[in-house]
Amino acid sequence: MIPAAARLGEVSISLIREIQALATPLCINLGLGEPNLEPDKWLRDLAATVARDNSWHYSTNAGSFELRRTIADQEAPLYDPLKEICITAGTEEALYAVFQAYVGPGDDVLVPDPGFLSYPALTRLAGATPVPYALDPDGWDVDLAALEASWTPKTKAIVVNSPSNPTGGVLSEESVRRIAAFAEERKALVISDEVYREIHFGHSPPSFMGRGGNVVVVSGLSKSHGMTGLRIGWALAPERLMKPILTAHQYIATCASVFSQDLANLVLADGEANQAWLEGVRGKFSEQREVAIRTARQALGVEVAEPKGSFYLFVPIPACNSIELAKALVLDAAVLTIPGAAFGKKGEGFLRVSYAAEPDLIRRGIERIGEHLGRV
Secondary structure: OOOOOHHHOOOOOOHHHHHHOOOOOOOEEOOOOOOOOOOOHHHHHHHHHHHHHOOOOOOOOOOOHHHHHHHHHHOOOOOOOOOOEEEEOHHHHHHHHHHHHHOOOOOEEEEEEOOOOHHHHHHHHOOOEEEEEEEOOOOOOEOHHHHHHOOOOOEEEEEEEOOOOOOOOOOOHHHHHHHHHHHHHHOOEEEEEOOOOOOEOOOOOOOOOOOOOOEEEEEEOOOOOOOHHHOOEEEEOOHHHHHHHHHHHHHHHOOOOHHHHHHHHHHHHOHHHHHHHHHHHHHHHHHHHHHHHHHHHHHHOOOOOOOOEOOEEEEEOOOOOHHHHHHHHHHHHOEEOEEHHHHOHHHOOEEEEEOOOOHHHHHHHHHHHHHHHHHO
16 A cells, blocks of 8 residues: 555544535535525626637636736735736635745644634645634634744744634734734734635725735635635735745646636626625625524524624534534434534534525524434
């Protein structure tokens, strides 16, 4: 038997996929992080136009200049579309390219706890060590004292994610400013995952865009436009930071799907229609969020921190082992959730419940959780 590479030694199939594999078609799915959005006529007509009229050949490695210019015009005016924007095969590939460009053996990377499980995995794949920093459960902002206490002399990068997967928390303006200043002072990289930034309830979350010469921001259309399968994202960084990222990206993906690039360009360029779409998305998730919060309080008898963004409710179930509970819920209650332990040690005692589902399914799924807890 040929052994796997040593870098895979501490990386395995995620708990998210492990729990999902137990599900049957009868399960109510409140687990996976995929928005319950389908393209409307506007999006389908744009896709038909691209399929009919546009090229199927490579773009440049950094992506089509038209899309980069549109992103600069509509999303990121502080960045030079020629030198500071790279189009990627989804946000996950953007993150992988950034880690491969900057993180290596002997480095430490500060990752949020609880936080998306890709961050420690990407750190290990780069040969480095993930070092968790705590979030404040009262709203799930960054615990700045815990972040600073997690610093080591080997720290190369700080990963932030706002709005958060799994908590739905949003960083305050003060947190963004202080993290950027702290990283600048310590000469560390900030890697800001902002793929959920357009899904918010209230004010638009503050961004790390333009917060200094050592900040990389990644984002995309997967969550905001239901384009998870089209794999379209981007990285934004000052020119001196972008060059190694682009080199890594070239050998990972060559270029993002040209069809997806051209579609994204048409979507973002139509500013009025795009804003109408996003307002509809926020309205839909706001309704689903209220159903999730209300049902969790009624059926589970718990108080939950109201998410300010994304589409997740991080539900406290302190008396239970979250992994065992999530497995039992799939097998015995036919409802799929994700154990908080999948997102770090500080996630134990919680379940991630996705409200990216129709209101009736959210209600029935959470009620099934309550009924199961009442039997054990």
